[in-house]
Amino acid sequence: MNAGRTARDRARAELTAEIKDEARRQLGVYGADGLSLRAVARELGMVSSAIYRYFPSKDELLTALIVDAYRALGVAATAADQRLPERDLRGRWQAVCHAVRDWARANRHEYALIYGSPVPGYTAPEITIAEANKVPLVMVRVLRQAWAEGTLRPTRDSGVLSDGLAEQCRTLAEAVAPELPPEVLARAIVCWTQLFGMVSFELFGQLVGSVDPSDEFFAYAVDVLADLVGMPS
């Protein structure tokens, strides 16, 4: 998709990418609000105002980085899923969870950007939420397959859905997995929030003092969650 335009257009595309790369680099070093347009420009040998030819504001740059981060995380999760034999449903489910954690640990500032506290007055533009849905969709895909096989065996003893929640789950199911009963989806959402809750706690230092090197705890929790949602062992 690079060939078909003028030299100016190609230069523009390249510079846009370079700006994002440098911004991402600074993000990794100094964190989310250590990012400075002027510093990015300086590093690229241009003047700060030139950046505005490519990104109309700092927020727009941030948004681009956010979208990229969501996409990268989605790719990582998808890859982890596909790396395993299709029949190994529990393995795939757990692999996705571990992929999320691994990616987050390897790109902590980008993770903080998308799952940390939202930046200043900035509200996530529409475009980001499509990318944000990638990880849950991968999880749902595994879930659907297990459901189709009839091997889903959720733990007992776990709460009944209120009418409103059941309705919400049914609406959600219509969009992504019509055949899944609300009970299954509700548990999946619990798993989803748990997954990111653990990763955030680990990365944001909330786990210090309890289960600090948290590899084993994470593996344990992922196992518990697989049981909760009923992944066959």
Add this chain to the structure above:
Amino acid sequence: MNAGRTARDRARAELTAEIKDEARRQLGVYGADGLSLRAVARELGMVSSAIYRYFPSKDELLTALIVDAYRALGVAATAADQRLPERDLRGRWQAVCHAVRDWARANRHEYALIYGSPVPGYTAPEITIAEANKVPLVMVRVLRQAWAEGTLRPTRDSGVLSDGLAEQCRTLAEAVAPELPPEVLARAIVCWTQLFGMVSFELFGQLVGSVDPSDEFFAYAVDVLADLVGMPS
């Protein structure tokens, strides 16, 4: 503790409190890094440099607000626990969870301050972690009581602890609840991360598009968690 000092000391204490109050107010309106020392000073009718007589840096002010936030959250959780009859263990457990969510929703910027992405280069000082432990301690207290009564009935089917994790849990137990077996503590930690994961997702807008008015989902999840940890019904 106010009486016993000179007028200057009292003035100092008052001004310190006023600065914190105004900072907290601005935090609530503009969010964590919309907070400006100059703006605080302006609002208080003083000049920016005067603030430095009371807080040596912006980070120190932030730290003070963080400590206060942890304390307020701890107080809210404790109060919720004590509001219920001592025998209603499951109710108390769930009330603590709901109190955390309610406090977070009512003080979203303060919540973001303590459970969102850590600020710039800032690392949480020792002082904060003691306050941060309040909520888990309240949960552990309920857990110990249930354990003492022998009414704890965890769900089956849930993973075995690896050696390392069991060791971590035993170490942790020694500090807070020597009689609790590592299995119980591990599940409690899962609940703890789940609780804050849900609250963060809700407040940070990650739930939009799935279970958005999340009251019912939250109640459901809290119920599931109570089962997981084995709270008697």
Add this chain to the structure above:
DNA sequence: CCTCATTCGAGAGCACTGCTCTTGACTCGG
């Protein structure tokens, strides 16, 4: 090939930030 609108980088400048240093007043304990 030439023209002219569009696009671009550079620079100056605005309003803001956190923070430091100095100066001249105020307060209070010995």
Add this chain to the structure above:
DNA sequence: CCGAGTCAAGAGCAGTGCTCTCGAATGAGG
């Protein structure tokens, strides 16, 4: 009552995001 300690104020530094203007490069239409 006076000197040490504390205070608010102001100027100033280095940095920020962002806007505007001005020459120069570019490239599409005539």
